[in-house]
Amino acid sequence: MNLPENFLTKMKNLLQDEYDDFVKSYQDEKSLALRVNSLKVPFDDFLQKSPFTIEKIPWVTEGYFYSENDRPGKHPFHDAGLYYIQEPSAMAVGELVDPKPGEKVLDLCAAPGGKTTHLASKMNQQGFLLSNEIHPARAKILSQNVERMGIKNAVVTNETPERLAERFPSFFDRILVDAPCSGEGMFRKDEEAREHWSLESVEHCHVRQLEILKHAAAMLKPEGRLVYSTCTFSPEENEGTISRFLEEHPNFEIEEVPTYKGFSEGRKEWVTNPADKIEKTIRLWPHLMKGEGHYIAVLKKKDVDVDPHLKLAQPKVDSNMLKHYKEFAKESLNFVPNGKYVTFNDQLYLLPDDSLSLHKLKVVRPGWHLGTFKKNRFEPSHALALSLKGNEVKNKWNLPLDSKEIISYLKGETLQATGDKGWYLVEVDGFSIGWGKLAGNCLKNHYPKGLRWMGNF
Incomplete structure (x- = not known):
């Protein structure tokens, strides 16, 4: 060297x-x-x-x-x-x-x-x-x-x-x-x-x-x-x-x-x-x-305390978008997260507690990303999937670590599945890894395209 x-x-x-x-x-x-x-x-x-x-x-x-x-x-x-x-x-x-x-x-x-x-x-x-x-x-x-x-x-x-x-x-x-x-x-x-x-x-x-x-x-x-x-x-x-x-x-x-x-x-x-x-x-x-x-x-x-007069966040949220999100939550989740919701364009986030105003700051991620609004429907985010546990969703689809299916999922391929239609939290050995949407015995893959595995494994 x-x-x-x-x-x-x-x-x-x-x-x-x-x-x-x-x-x-x-x-x-x-x-x-x-x-x-x-x-x-x-x-x-x-x-x-x-x-x-x-x-x-x-x-x-x-x-x-x-x-x-x-x-x-x-x-x-x-x-x-x-x-x-x-x-x-x-x-x-x-x-x-x-x-x-x-x-x-x-x-x-x-x-x-x-x-x-x-x-x-x-x-x-x-x-x-x-x-x-x-x-x-x-x-x-x-x-x-x-x-x-x-x-x-x-x-x-x-x-x-x-x-x-x-x-x-x-x-x-x-x-x-x-x-x-x-x-x-x-x-x-x-x-x-x-x-x-x-x-x-x-x-x-x-x-x-x-x-x-x-x-x-x-x-x-x-x-x-x-x-x-x-x-x-x-x-x-x-x-x-x-x-x-x-x-x-x-x-x-x-x-x-x-x-x-x-x-x-x-x-x-x-x-x-x-x-x-x-x-x-x-x-x-x-x-x-x-x-x-x-x-x-x-x-x-070592200072003595001061009162800095901080400005707390006053987030704005589109009520129609929030309605679609809560419909998704009612159908797919076993809970509805509480807190300060905020919409950035077509994206929905939940701000952390004690968040101050982010006005005029360059913000990459304003909090917990819940999902995206597309043509009067809500599509859950990858961030939401990775932060959830199996008991927090209505439907989940677990793939064993040593199965061919988990590799297929990570490559973005559609999986054969049966069950009620709707959003499924996909797991690997019980740990959340992404979303799938079940319809007609097929679990449509929603693993992000930029993260998909390439090549042979």
């Missing part, structure tokens, strides 16, 4: 006696891991049904290493949202954000969605999760992962931190800033990160990180938790960024949190004017644990 010479020189000066072990770690295979989605499957059930060779990750409740011979990304359970494939060190971040059900939580730099979906699983569909990504294409991928994991209480936006700070002053209980960085910690797995790295990019990232943190700080409630993370080794972007931020924001302090074997302390000797307790921040090293490089700082805001 060709590593940048300036990077190697820098790391040798920093690590000294540890340097040889550090460099040697790049000859090892990267660790592969997945995180079980507790919104869809209890851990014990997943362990019983898992077709993979898995090993528990010590620092994350839902995390497991898997074997390089496994292919979890091309498996029906992946399409059903039973797990998220995620780098094992990155899972430590969601554990330290540690959101509680009912809280207001912001993931400010959220794409592609690994950490957002981790936070959502801990919130258990309760509270308000705002997941933001400034790049439009990445925001779309983020929204797709929110959908696949069956998350109901998330809003996905495509905004700048500055615009969000204007709308959400002192609003969130917890904020995650997984900051854009030079990516040194990903060199083992990402050739592009190695090619684009430079000493100049490190300084550019440091400046950008401070700007993002400034806006995040304005959105956090007093006594709230702000978690800052990067996937780089660079002291300028880690201890340096945090020390400078705390110097400019004396109403924040570093919070000491439990760590695990293999976790290392922040290095105050690597920066000038280190913040108090900077050694209580966390470094993850590939030569000390099974994972890539990461840095995590947990901060607490």
Whole structure:
């Protein structure tokens, strides 16, 4: 593996006696891991049904290493949202954000969605999760992962931190800033990160990180938790960024949190004017644990309370559209979801509790997507299917994991079936994976065209 010479020189000066072990770690295979989605499957059930060779990750409740011979990304359970494939060190971040059900939580730099979906699983569909990504294409991928994991209480936006700070002053209980960085910690797995790295990019990232943190700080409630993370080794972007931020924001302090074997302390000797307790921040090293490089700082805001005069959402909904939806719900569901309905063009959503006004913000997903209105009828969304359980629908059609039918369904093919006509929740081994509509002994396939499997299996 060709590593940048300036990077190697820098790391040798920093690590000294540890340097040889550090460099040697790049000859090892990267660790592969997945995180079980507790919104869809209890851990014990997943362990019983898992077709993979898995090993528990010590620092994350839902995390497991898997074997390089496994292919979890091309498996029906992946399409059903039973797990998220995620780098094992990155899972430590969601554990330290540690959101509680009912809280207001912001993931400010959220794409592609690994950490957002981790936070959502801990919130258990309760509270308000705002997941933001400034790049439009990445925001779309983020929204797709929110959908696949069956998350109901998330809003996905495509905004700048500055615009969000204007709308959400002192609003969130917890904020995650997984900051854009030079990516040194990903060199083992990402050739592009190695090619684009430079000493100049490190300084550019440091400046950008401070700007993002400034806006995040304005959105956090007093006594709230702000978690800052990067996937780089660079002291300028880690201890340096945090020390400078705390110097400019004396109403924040570093919070000491439990760590695990293999976790290392922040290095105050690597920066000038280190913040108090900077050694209580966390470094993850590939030569000390099974994972890539990461840095995590947990901060607490010490302000007295304020009244920010926030504007709550006042959603508009087309009454005729809502009537068609409730007809569908009466015929196909065993419940009618309660909350604030909102229509965007021909799409129907349910806003999370405590959602503020989204007026004039770039919104990719304003909440739980329920479906689409087509010619005076309602068609349920894929997001609705993936968030439902079998006891919540009138009709379901379960396909065994080892059957030819589940592959046919994922390819978009029509299935032979008998029963009452209407919408059916299609399941794989009891887990929802999409919709079908039964008529004339045929289950018409409504698995989204963009997600259908191609080729032979």
